Amino acid sequence: SLLMNRKLFLYNFKNLRWAKGRRETYLCYVVKRRDSATSCSLDFGYLRNKMGCHVEVLFLRYISDWNLDPGRCYRITWFTSWSPCYDCARHVADFLRTYPNLTLRIFTARLYFCEDRKAEPEGLRRLHRAGAQIAIMTFKDYFYCWNTFVENREKTFKAWEGLHENSVHLSRKLRRILLPLYEVDDLQDAFKTLGL
Numbered sequence: 001s002l003l004m005n006r007k008l009f010l011y012n013f014k015n016l017r018w019a020k021g022r023r024e025t026y027l028c029y030v031v032k033r034r035d036s037a038t039s040c041s042l043d044f045g046y047l048r049n050k051m052g053c054h055v056e057v058l059f060l061r062y063i064s065d066w067n068l069d070p071g072r073c074y075r076i077t078w079f080t081s082w083s084p085c086y087d088c089a090r091h092v093a094d095f096l097r098t099y100p101n102l103t104l105r106i107f108t109a110r111l112y113f114c115e116d117r118k119a120e121p122e123g124l125r126r127l128h129r130a131g132a133q134i135a136i137m138t139f140k141d142y143f144y145c146w147n148t149f150v151e152n153r154e155k156t157f158k159a160w161e162g163l164h165e166n167s168v169h170l171s172r173k174l175r176r177i178l179l180p181l182y183e184v185d186d187l188q189d190a191f192k193t194l195g196l
Contacts, residue, residue, distance in 0.1 A: 006150055013079075015163060030077045033075075044148065047059055054085065083124060086119035087123075105133045105135075106132055107137045
């Protein structure tokens with residue numbers, strides 16, 4: 001099926017602060033071609049990790065086979081259950097540099113951190129510098145995913161308790177990661193000046 005099972009979606013995309021047991025990453029995607037002021041939807045669907053291969057790399061392999069027209073602009077939107085690990089962020093950043101006619105927006109349910117807690121933030125910063133827009137999923141994004149990628153049987157998406165609060169918390173965390181260090185230094189100087 002092109003559509004994801006409801007329970008599978010809710011289990012894997014729930015933006016819990018401690019998402020124990022959720023070892024797989026799911027990636028829902030939409031690929032559009034931009035033609036001046038309009039856009040044409042080319043494909044949508046979802047992928048998940050396969051043995052030994054992260055879902056981001058699977059998607060890059062998939063899209064690489066398309067022979068994208070370098071004279072046209074493409075926009076890819078991802079909704080992921082976890083943000084990319086350091087290695088995947090590096091692969092995606094390199095891919096974006098290879099295809100300057102392609103833009104990528106990533107909406108993620110949760111931020112992924114491995115044992116080395118410095119690597120993943122650096123990977124996200126590298127991805128951001130390569131032009132990817134990265135954001136945390138909000139109710140609006142879950143609602144869109146539910147109606148686009150999920151076999152919902154005409155049921156309306158219902159927010160779980162804590163969805164909004166966790167989105168806000170994770171958005172702040174992501175903003176701190178992506179904020180350039182000189183801005184952090186400027187803020188620290190401002191706080192010192194104010195005596196805070």
